[in-house]
Amino acid sequence: MTVGAVLVALALAVLAGFERQRLVGEFNTKSAILHRLASQRADQHDAHLTSLSAIFVAGGTTRQDLLLDVADTIMQFYPRITSVNVIPFDPSEAAIETLPGLSEEDAVLVRQMAQKSTGALQIAQMPSTPNHYLLVKRSPNTDAALHGLALAIDSQALIATDDPFWQMPSVAYSLMTPDGAVLTGGATAGGALFSKPLGSASQPLILKTSLEIHLADLLPLGKALSVLAVASGLFVIAVLGLAQRARTNDAENRARLSVQETRLAHASRVNALGEMASGMAHELAQPLTAILSQAQAGRHLARRGDVDRLRGVLDDTVSQAQRASDILNRLRSWSKPNRTPSTACSLNGAVRSVERLLASEAEAAGAKVTLALSDAPAFIDADPVELEQVIFNLVRNALDASDAAQVTVRTYVLHGTAVLEVVDDGPGVPADLQPRIFEPFVTGRLNGTGLGLALCQRLAEEMGGDIAFMSEASETTFRLSLPLSKKQVES
Incomplete structure (x- = not known):
């Protein structure tokens, strides 16, 4: 019975390991997809601000209808943008806003952000609206700017997804500002974790996701029962004296696997050799082409007797030859167990x-x-x-x-x-x-x-x-x- 219990425990442990690996793999894949989706959406905001700024600079306050028409269209197709606002640096001047507009506190923040801008877009959490942040651009984008152009963005909508994976109770995600303030969501600190800034230069918000893995996730009832049945069957076979046949079958399986592994290893070596040869040819072609070009130029200068310029050509030729040597040394170093420290x-x-x-x-x-x-x-x-x-x-x-x-x-x-x-x-x-x-x-x-x-x-x-x-x-x-x-x- 002790052997049977060990067999069952081992089988369940293997099942749990495979299930965890599968869950974590799916979690990392889904997190990367969500990160890519949010990054693409964030990059769209830059283009919107650029278009709106150009329209405002062209039409000014007298043709604010042009700006508002485009802003309404953008908000219709991109509902995560909840308002578009032009805030003058002079508080006595009227702002140009789509509904619902900004609170006075938010307007003051936009004015401060635009005035301190040196050209790059500014980002900050909205003090009066939960789960929202401001993306601000001065307009025109010069030191002579008189207005701040701001998008109010719903961070929940920025990372919203229809993928049913994110509806499971064991997963969570959140979006944070670069300084660590939580905009939306609430990823936990335990289990599998994913954290990465969005791929947007203007909005490096941090996407964090988490997956809590419970015992029921590692040992699903149906799979656990199947494993128990298989383990019990193997134990019965061993008890009935079929261990010798099992060892024979195992030896035959190992032989087949060994043959397959040998073939795979040979194919892997052939593929690696082909990749190395292609990579070497590609990388060496550049310095060798430069050497050929410099040699031809040197021959032309030698005929003309232009020694001063010839010296520079020869120096460049030596530099390219050394570059080719460095490439060969680097390729050779890849085959060694330890590479040269960076x-x-x-x-x-x-x-x-x-x-x-x-x-x-x-x-x-x-x-x-x-x-x-x-x-x-x-x-x-x-x-x-x-x-x-x-x-x-x-x-x-x-x-x-x-x-x-x-x-x-x-x-x-x-x-x-x-x-x-x-x-x-x-x-x-x-x-x-x-x-x-x-x-x-x-x-x-x-x-x-x-x-x-x-x-x-x-x-x-x-x-x-x-x-x-x-x-x-x-x-x-x-x-x-x-x-x-x-x-x-x-x-």
Whole structure:
């Protein structure tokens, strides 16, 4: 009986483990979907404010009917926006508001937020309305601004979902301001947890979700009875003397599994080798192309006897050769058990290095790369070559997007994260490719390998960050987000 009890207990423990893994996996998937949905909704608010500001600047207070018509349309299609308000800096002037408007306390807050704005959107919890927050933009968006343009947003509607998963009593979710104030909901502190800021630069609200796992969830009655029946059956078989046959069957099963594992291991090695070869060819093609271009330019300068410029070309050639060597060393290091520790790298420095590498190529194509780098230092913990490789791939893709491309590379620091955005005026990413743009071998270019963005995503994840295609942006925009270096955060 002791053996039978142990068998039953073990079977129930395995069942509980599998059920917990399934529940947590479903919870994490549903949380990620809700986070993505809320982030997309938040990004829409930026576009609404931009449109409303343009209409107000064009029509002014004399044509406030234009603003109110557009505001009513927005509120009709986006009911989470409960009011649109234009608050003058001069309290004696009348405000322009949709119903129900703002309280005096809220209006004072909008005026203060708009007056202290330096151009970026401002966000704050509404003091007089529960579960709501204000998104404020000065209008016009210059130091000569005279009004504050504000959206009142229902945070409950922002994260509302029809998914029945979130109707279960064991799950909960909440939305918080960056400083920790709860806007709506009430996620618990126990069980499985999910917490992540929304992917919106202007509204980095924090989505928190929780799942309480109870014993009844781990051991559903039907499955538990099935497990008990199977365990009891196995015990009876063992008691009746069929243990030897069971061992024989187990040996045969192990042999079959061993053969399958051998085949799978061989296929895995072949796939890994193919990916490594493709990745090496893709990454080495860039410095080797630069070396070829510099060598051709050096030969031309040597014929002309232009020694001074030839020296600079040779220096760049040496730099590209060293870059190729660094890539090979990095690829070799991936096969070792321990990789070289990351160092604190300057994001702005990496951008300038990539800009210098692509300067001649951009000039030859009639393209232009404009840098808009943050004044604040932005250091991240990463391999310098990997960091430059990610930026190089993004800028190179932008240059290839169109003839005489106009590319802007901007950096800024936001809530402990260094952000880099690469923007180009090309035709953009086809809608059917956008959901799969970071998958290997997916490309919209005729001669593209489909590995560049996949490598960028993998390297960004190894640096502890992520990379995203901003589908709602007016121009083609890729955003790289990386955590600031621990040394910079501590200082």
